[in-house]
Amino acid sequence: MNAMSKNLSELSGRKGLDKNLFEELGISADGSGSPGTEAMEKLREEFLVGKANVYGTVTFYDFLKPENKGKKVYVCNGSACMTAGTQEALSKELGKHYSAEEIGEMCCLGRCHENSAFHAGGKNYSGDAFTAIENIKKENAIIADHYQVGSMGTPIITKDYGEIKEYYQVFLNCLNKTPEALLDELKASGLRGRGGAGFSMAFKLDSCRNVKSDIKFIVCNADEGDPGAYSDRYILEQRPHALLMGMMIAGYITGAAHGVVYIRGEYPESVTIIQDAIEALRKEELIGKRVRGSGFDFDFKVIKAQGAYICGEETALLSSIEGQRPEVRVRPPYPTQQGLFNKPTVVNNVETLANLPFIMQEGGKAFAAIGTEKSTGTKLISLDGFFNRPGIYEVNMGTPLRVVIDELGGGFRQPVKAMHIGGPLGGLVPVAKIDELTVDFDSFAAAGFLLGHASVVCIPENFPLIKYLEHLFRFTAHESCGKCFPCRLGSTRGYEMLEKAQSTEYKIDRRLMNDLLETLETGSLCALGGGLPLPVKNALKYFDEELKAYFA
Ligand SMILES: Cc1cc2nc3c(=O)[nH]c(=O)nc-3n(C[C@H](O)[C@H](O)[C@H](O)COP(=O)(O)O)c2cc1C
Ligand code: SF4
Missing domain, CATH: 1.20.1440.230 (NADH-ubiquinone oxidoreductase 51kDa subunit, iron-sulphur binding domain)
Structure with a gap:
């Protein structure tokens, strides 16, 4: 990080999280699609930053930049909707109801299981929803999507956790143990990051814990930008408390009192569900100052992102929260040393964090007993609309890919030549290689591919x-x-x-x-x-x- 952006981090840190420049820019863009000059000028003065800084930030994001002004409906231009070939017919249909200037693009809405995805009036739609476009335009109707959720092996994340009062007993039990004891469980679990790189979570928490600072942050990376991936969306919307409790446990281990959930703007439903889940915790007095009479303080801040894939990269994400132009930072220093507002920060993926309640309840050894020696636990896989049973499936690491495709996904519904697994930066797996792969980091790496976040986008025979x-x-x-x-x-x-x-x-x-x-x-x-x-x-x-x- 250069000296200039470091100073900007400090400046942004003076205001903290409560009222933050990035959020304010998003608020001032709401309604028109881009913040006006007057609004930018006001924010620049309030946050004591230069004109170029604010302009540089605004022009970076798909949903803030001036070209976004006046857009009313957005077509998903993600890889899965593209290979499914649904974008043209959808655009044509939308063209009957909106002017060309009102139609924009978004990437990706996480509706890869139904395709024909679009965003209108702050809500997402997919499948045959476009046939009801007049209703959507008039009444902003909610039309839910449908996908399979299944598991094979030990369900950790897909298991229903019941009422939050009972579920959070796991967290209250954690407060009766020392942070060191919890860290030992995490080390024993062998949990590796699910966001793509597969880095040890215990190592990250340990290094953040070892840095002395009054202020520390746990940041949840819910930017799930990989087209084809919607497993984080599933957790955010269907298992929000597994994630929130995971962040609270990480906070207790590291001594962090602030949790930031950075959620992609393309998932408006996820933002609302997480906000509601946090309010439910407040009601139960499970967050706030000195939680249930303990010495532990913790609270959450939800940040809605504004459309930029690179904000999923952890250092760009931190700059984004600070209201800076989200450029990748040079490491070292690592976020655990100098992260958000230059304070020690842990950034973890949604799925990684959602594993913590199980590990604390059942023990690190029980988690390590699932999966393979180097890839412990389970992995969620997102299957797109080319499968007979598209959906989110949880499997033990080490499960043959063939089993996922045929037994869980029900096979392909039309001839497919390759699968793009693990997002745009993942490997292109020809179908002839399916039998050589098992779902774990090492099998994919050894064969010259990448497990990544384990999303599957199919490329049909007839797609060049x-x-x-x-x-x-x-x-x-x-x-x-x-x-x-x-x-x-x-x-x-x-x-x-x-x-x-x-x-x-x-x-x-x-x-x-x-x-x-x-x-x-x-x-x-x-x-x-x-x-x-x-x-x-x-x-x-x-x-x-x-x-x-x-x-x-
Ligand atoms: C271009 C790019 C995009 C990324 N997008 C995401 C993302 O959307 N979600 C995510 O969790 N990690 C993403 N990552 C990885 C993060 O930088 C980081 O490794 C991760 O959030 C760490 O969490 P984990 O250890 O729990 O996986 C991305 C990395 C790069 C280089
Ligand atoms: S490779 Fe370089 S230019 Fe590209 S996103 Fe990363 S840091 Fe930015």
Whole structure:
């Protein structure tokens, strides 16, 4: 982090979380789609930051930037809706009810199981909801989506936890133990982060715990940006207390009194459900000062994001909360040393945190007994609309991928050639490889893929892979934070090449493409630019027959 942004973190920290610049910008954009000049000027004065800082922040986000002004309805342009081929018909139908200027795009609404997804009047819709567009426009009707929820093995997260009064007994029991004892359980569990990188959670909590500071934060990364993933959405909406209790336990272990839930703006329902769940905790006096007479203080703040994939990267996320332009920060210092407002901060994924109640109730050893030696516990998998039973499935780590696809998902409903697993930066798995993989970090890594957040986007036989690769480069170009040039420039050069090869006689020079991939992989600051080459290389390796026509 450079000195300038460090100073801005301090400045932002003076105001704290209660009234925060990022949130205020979102509030002033509500209704019109972008904050006006007057509102920006007022906030700039109030928060003592420069004009360029506020403008730089506003223009970064899909839902704050001036181009968003006047938008009334948004079509999901995520990978799953694209390969399902539902976007064109949906846009055409919406075009009958809204002017072209009123229709925007969002990515992704987490309705990958039903497709035809769109956002209107602050609510999400999918499936055949677009046939009722007049009602939606007039009455802002709620039309619920439907997906399967299942498990095989030990249900940890999908298990119903009943009434919160009884469920939170797990947390009250934690308060009778020392933070060290709880940390030992976590260490014994072997829990690794579910957000993509698979980093040890106990290590993170331990290092935050060891930094002396009066103020510390537990930040839940609920930005679930990977198109195709909706397992965090499932937890936020169906298991909110597993997540909130997980954050409280993490707070007790590290000595943090503040929990921030950063939820993507594309999940409006999740924001409301989490806010309600926090209020339910307040009523039960389970949060606040000296919870139930103990020495433990804890409270939550919910932050609604404004549409930027890179805000899922943990350091960009912290800058986002601070109201800065969300550029990735150079590490070290790590967030556990200097995170939100330069204070020690733990950032964990929704699913990671939601495992803590089970670990504290059943013990770390019981958790470690599930799954494999290096990938303990279970994993949620999101299956898209190409499956006969699309939905969220929880399986023990180490479960054969074939079992997930055939027994839980019910197989494909039309011929599929590849699955993009683990988000846009995950590997492209040809169907011929299914039997070689088990659902755990090591199996995927050993085969040259990535488990990531375990979302599955299918690519049907009839979908051109060259078009899919162009989509990945375009996605990266749109989402790049611009901090480092391999990603900022390379993503654009990539889609230009792929587009030209489809629309003209131009053939891509293989050496040039390989150079580009190597530069992205070795020269990028974060895993957006650094991760893009993986699916591209997989495609070049396994689908040469289909792709060679586009290369010299
Ligand atoms: C481009 C990019 C996007 C990311 N998006 C997310 C996300 O949406 N949710 C998430 O939990 N982690 C995301 N991550 C990973 C986070 O940086 C971080 O590793 C994670 O929140 C740590 O939590 P965990 O240890 O519980 O997995 C992303 C990383 C990158 C590079
Ligand atoms: S790789 Fe891309 S997103 Fe990551 S820091 Fe560089 S420019 Fe930003």
